[in-house]
Amino acid sequence: MGKNPFIIEVNHVFKQFEDGKFALNDVSLQVKKGEFVTILGPSGCGKTTLLRCIAGFQVASSGDILLKGEDVTKTPPYKRPVNTVFQKYALFPHLNVFNNVAFGLKLKKEAPETIKKKVRKALKMANMTGYEERKVDTLSGGQQQRVAIARAIVNEPEVLLLDEPLSALDLKMRHDMQIELKELHEKLGITFIYVTHDQEEALTLSDRVVVMNEGKIQQIGTPTDIYNEPQNCFVADFIGESNILSGTMIKDKKVEFCGQVFDCIDTGFGENNPVDVVIRPEDIYVWRKEDEKRGKIIGQEEDDYEDRVPKGKFTKWYGEVQSCIFKGVHYEMRVLTADNYEFLIQDYHEYLPGTEVGMLVRPEDIQIMKKEHYIYNYFEGEVLKNGKVRFIGAEWEVQPKQIEGLEPGEKVQVKVPFRSIDLQDYEEEGKLSGEVHFILYKGNHYHLTIRTDEGYDLYVNTNDVWDDGDRVGVVIPPSAISIQKSEISHE
Amino acid sequence: MSKVIQIFSSRRTWAWPYILFMLLFVVLPLILVGVYAFTDIDGHFTLHNFAKFFSHSEAIQTFLYSVMIAVFNTAICLLIGYPAAYIMAQEDFKTPKVMAMLFILPMWINFLLRTVATVELFNMLGLPLGEGALLFGLCYDYLPFMIYPIYNTLQKMDNSLVEAAQDLGASRWQSFWKVIVPLSMPGVYSGVVMVFMPTVSTFAIAELLTHNNIKLFGSLIQDYITTTDLLNYGAVLSLVLLIIIALTSFFGDNNNDGEKGGMI
Numbered sequence: 202m203g204k205n206p207f208i209i210e211v212n213h214v215f216k217q218f219e220d221g222k223f224a225l226n227d228v229s230l231q232v233k234k235g236e237f238v239t240i241l242g243p244s245g246c247g248k249t250t251l252l253r254c255i256a257g258f259q260v261a262s263s264g265d266i267l268l269k270g271e272d273v274t275k276t277p278p279y280k281r282p283v284n285t286v287f288q289k290y291a292l293f294p295h296l297n298v299f300n301n302v303a304f305g306l307k308l309k310k311e312a313p314e315t316i317k318k319k320v321r322k323a324l325k326m327a328n329m330t331g332y333e334e335r336k337v338d339t340l341s342g343g344q345q346q347r348v349a350i351a352r353a354i355v356n357e358p359e360v361l362l363l364d365e366p367l368s369a370l371d372l373k374m375r376h377d378m379q380i381e382l383k384e385l386h387e388k389l390g391i392t393f394i395y396v397t398h399d400q401e402e403a404l405t406l407s408d409r410v411v412v413m414n415e416g417k418i419q420q421i422g423t424p425t426d427i428y429n430e431p432q433n434c435f436v437a438d439f440i441g442e443s444n445i446l447s448g449t450m451i452k453d454k455k456v457e458f459c460g461q462v463f464d465c466i467d468t469g470f471g472e473n474n475p476v477d478v479v480i481r482p483e484d485i486y487v488w489r490k491e492d493e494k495r496g497k498i499i500g501q502e503e504d505d506y507e508d509r510v511p512k513g514k515f516t517k518w519y520g521e522v523q524s525c526i527f528k529g530v531h532y533e534m535r536v537l538t539a540d541n542y543e544f545l546i547q548d549y550h551e552y553l554p555g556t557e558v559g560m561l562v563r564p565e566d567i568q569i570m571k572k573e574h575y576i577y578n579y580f581e582g583e584v585l586k587n588g589k590v591r592f593i594g595a596e597w598e599v600q601p602k603q604i605e606g607l608e609p610g611e612k613v614q615v616k617v618p619f620r621s622i623d624l625q626d627y628e629e630e631g632k633l634s635g636e637v638h639f640i641l642y643k644g645n646h647y648h649l650t651i652r653t654d655e656g657y658d659l660y661v662n663t664n665d666v667w668d669d670g671d672r673v674g675v676v677i678p679p680s681a682i683s684i685q686k687s688e689i690s691h692e
Numbered sequence: 693m694s695k696v697i698q699i700f701s702s703r704r705t706w707a708w709p710y711i712l713f714m715l716l717f718v719v720l721p722l723i724l725v726g727v728y729a730f731t732d733i734d735g736h737f738t739l740h741n742f743a744k745f746f747s748h749s750e751a752i753q754t755f756l757y758s759v760m761i762a763v764f765n766t767a768i769c770l771l772i773g774y775p776a777a778y779i780m781a782q783e784d785f786k787t788p789k790v791m792a793m794l795f796i797l798p799m800w801i802n803f804l805l806r807t808v809a810t811v812e813l814f815n816m817l818g819l820p821l822g823e824g825a826l827l828f829g830l831c832y833d834y835l836p837f838m839i840y841p842i843y844n845t846l847q848k849m850d851n852s853l854v855e856a857a858q859d860l861g862a863s864r865w866q867s868f869w870k871v872i873v874p875l876s877m878p879g880v881y882s883g884v885v886m887v888f889m890p891t892v893s894t895f896a897i898a899e900l901l902t903h904n905n906i907k908l909f910g911s912l913i914q915d916y917i918t919t920t921d922l923l924n925y926g927a928v929l930s931l932v933l934l935i936i937i938a939l940t941s942f943f944g945d946n947n948n949d950g951e952k953g954g955m956i
Contacts, residue, residue, distance in 0.1 A: 258855050278858040291856040295874045304870075305860035356860065 205270045208234045208360060208392050209255060214264035216250055216416075224250040225261070226416035234359075237386050237393045241403040242413035243439070248396045249364055251413070255394065256285050256362050269359070283360040284353035288368060290345045292337040298324070298348050299333040305356040323355035324348075326385060343374045350385070360392045367402065379405055400440050404428065412436050428481075433570055434641050434648075437479040444485075444544050446644040447572070448478040456569060459542050459644065463516045463562070467569040477570045482533070482547040484566035486510050490519060490557040515561045520544065522556045536560065542644040578622075578660055582615040582684070584608065590615065590684060594655035595632045597677055603684040614685045619662040621681030624651070624673040631674020635659070637667045651675060725934070728927035741928040751912060751929065758909035759936075762891035765830040766838075769887045770880065772831070773838035777879075778872075780839075781846035792843060795836050803833050807900045814901075825901045830891055837890075838883040845879030846872070889937045909933060 209232040216225035224247045232238050240248040253259040254266060257278030265274045273281055284305075292301050300307075302323055306316045324330050327347040337345060346366060353361055363382075367375045383406055386393050397403055403410045404424040412419040412427060412435075420432045431437035437445055448458030450470040456463050458478045470476055488510055520536040523543070531547045536558060538544070544560065552558055582592030586609040589596040607613065628634035635653035642648075649667060651659040659675065667673070699705055732738045745751055776795070780788045798806060810829045814821055853875070857867035895910030904911075913933070916926030 256855075256859060258858075277863075278855070279861045279863055283859075285856070285859045287852050287856060289850070289852060291850065291852040293853060293856070293871060293875075304857070304862075308861045308866060308870075352856075352860070 206233055207231045207267075208269055209394070210267040210270075211251070211255070212265050212267070214251070214254060214261045214266065216247070216254060216259065217262045223416045225254070228264075228413075228416070228418055230411060230418065230421070232360075232392060232394065235390055235392055237383075237395065237406060237408045238411060239395045239397060239403040239407035239409070240411045240413060241397055241400060241439075242419075243398055246413045247416040248398075248413050250416075252285075252362050252364055252394060252396045255360075256283055257281050282358055283362055284356050284358040285362040285364065286346075286349050286353050286366045288365045290349040292345055292348055292352070294336075294338055296337070297333070298329065298335050298337060298340070301337060301348055302352045302355050304352065309356075319355050320351075323351040326354060326388065327351035328381070342370055343378065346370065346378065350382075354385070354389060358391065360394060361389075363393065363395045365397055366395075368397070368399075375402075382406065404440070412439065414439070430568055431479060431570065434477055434479075435639075437477075437568070437570065438641055442482050442545055442547075444480045444482065444644060445641055446478045446480075446542065448476050448569075450474045450476045450569065454564075456567065459518060459538060460540055461516050461518055463567060464514075464564040465567040465569060466564050467567075470569060470571065475572045475576075477572050479568040479570060480544075480562055480566060482545040483531070484562055485544060485546045485548075486561050487534070487536070487546050487548050487550070487552065487558050489552065490559050493559060510561065511563065515563070517559050517561045519557065519559050522552045522554050522558055524554055525551060527551070540645070543642075544644065576619055576662075578617045578619065580615040580617070580657075582613045584611045584613055584684075590682070593633065593653060593657040593659070597632065597682060598679045599682045599684060600679050603682065607684070607686065611686070616683045616685065617659075617677055617681055619648070619660045621678065622651075622659060622661045623676040623678065624649075624661060624663060624665065624667065625676060626673070628672050628674045631676050633675040635673060635675055637669055637671040637673060640667065640669060722934075725927050725930050728924050729931045732924060733921055741925050744925060745928050745932065754907055754912050755909050755929075755932070757906075758892055761826065761830070761908065762888050765827060765834065765891045766884055766888045768827065768831050769835050769838040770884065773835055773883060774842055774876075774880070777839045777842035777846055780843050781849075783851060788843075788847070792840070795839050798832070799836055804896060804900075806833065807897050811900055821901055821903055821905075823902070823906060826898055826906060829897050829901045830894065833897065834887045834891060837886040841882035841886065842876060842879040845876045849875055885941050888940055892937065893933055 209230070211228055211230040214225050214228045215223060217223050226247075228247070228251060230238075230251075240251060242248045250259060254261050255268075257273070257276060257280075261274055265272055267273065268281060268283065293304065296304070299320055302320045303316050306319060311319075320333070321330070324333065327350045329344065329347045329351060332340070332344065332348070337348065340348065346369075349366070366382075367378050370378060379402060382393075382395075395403075395406060404427070407424060409421060410424055410427045411421050414435050420427060420436045422430070427436065427440055431440060431443075434445055437443045446458045448456050450456050450467075450473070451462065452472050453468040453470075454465055456465045456467070456476065456478060486509070518538060520538040520542075523535040523537050525532050525534045528547070531549055532551045534546045534548065534552060536544045536546055546560070580592040582590045584604050584607045585591055585596060587596075588599075588601065588604065590599050590604065590613065591597070592615045604613075623631075625631050633653050633655070635651045637649055638652040638658070639650040640647055643662075646662050646664050647667065649661045649663060651661055651673060653659065653675065729741060730737055730739070732740060776791075779785060780791045785791075807829055810825070810832060811821065814825050819825065849872070853871055854867050857871045858864070862870060893910045893913075895908055895914050898906055898908040898911055909929070910933075913926050913929045916922040916929060919926075
């Protein structure tokens, strides 16, 4: 066991709550000694549950958790060599700063002199020297956070767990604390597991980032990996800004999107397979189209196409600037192509709305991802006596020819294209109601995930603009539903 | 016209009926108690009544006995009430509302009726009335006043404090004594005051549950007050009781920090 390089091992952990929902769905993670690992995800993704399972406040439904090679899945929190910094600090209001920090040491019955020394050292580490006698409720948020950190590190834990520790602080304070936490990590040399929903925090602080969504780990990697090579649409969309487009992998290193063929560096996606293409807004080169013809023009050095844009056989495409916003360091522009694809571009140069611009992207900046779902929703269904078909918890009218030769009660497979599902503003207008669960902008359309009230996920492609959490009514026209006997799929 | 509106829209105007009520039914009786205590039957100033109390061993004994009964009752209520409140405040306890309701429910009925029913219950079970019955009756009557404020503070307590204690190495037992108990003290103080004060001055419960065999201080006061020529002496006893109660509630308030706890 001594050779085990991992201080924390999480093996196939599931956590199911009483309502049947999985907060953790087969989560596995290994953390090396001394690493700074961030668990990143939107609220409700299971990141806090994972942390609480490691801390011992929650017990995994199945799977196991090892600390230093020892199974602690069911060990109570007070017997684990970890300490936690809580989201709302959780300082004891009836104790002063000194006694808060000394709480753990007093439980261990250490000598008063040792306690004094250790508390002083911990408070110094957290930059809170001189506050020993203060009541905790007279401290500011940032000071309380420092006391909470001191209270955790004074016990010399091997792992420090931090549950969104900076979320209650204002932006400036948050930045200062980020730097301090990073320094603290270096000084202490212990393992930090840090939970946050703030991607910038995750990228700044961590050695490795674990991106989670819906109880599952989406990707584990260094901040650069996560940013430059997102493995799926969720990660690409969640981390930073990105252009996500549907494309086709023609063959290795050739991808088609936006009606053009581009060189790329990815291989192994097969031939003529649908893929998702991710391009970061800062990776797109942009220039005024008219500069192309004129070449280098005196007086326009600042905006010089010849010098700025990489030379070589790159695929270029063109569009018109729709909007341009100054973002401090760069300008953020939305550019619309002739065939209605919209690109988000960040550049140091300003191109006013209405400007015709050319764009290109280096092959290594094109990130290809396997498409998670193609163009059809597939559901299991059942033919009913009234000629309708029951699936996803409702009865739907279908074209009679679709169920020709099928007996009532027969199980069928239902296929509905993403494009053909209509969403209504008013829930009552649809046969089903649900909520917009996830939105992805694909350059020329939105790809939505609709979660129905019965818990089914529908994928919908639409040009209409919806917001996360919007309530919608779902309408599927009979012509959009194709039915197949599902014998094949059952085998 | 505008002046009339001004008068009626002023908050001070609306306070007058309440002020009048309190003057009539709270302040005036207190003054009367004071006046009677310091005068003799003819209305002359005297300290004789006080002197009588301090040399009247029966009154002092009854007084001490009442305080003792009140202390016992408060202790029993605390011993029963704290765990009950603690269990109800647990997160995984599914029906705290129902439980709280069940504890509060007896308060819907007049306490005299409840006490009479308790007497009947003891008779039915063949249990003797007396000190035991008295303590049982007091506890039965005042338990909700102990449970409710404690339940309130416990329920408002941030569960992450308990988790923090456990995280720092405290077992369940240690986190209970070092975090939960100290933080619930405001509720405990409210409960103690609310049980102790009315128990010291109780008389009807004692009369009913002991067949008038045990006299509490409240009964004593009642006896003197209703006897015309001893009214002034009764007033002294009332005043003494009042001072004791004032002292206990002052003690409670001090530790209350004025925010947590309380009945509501």
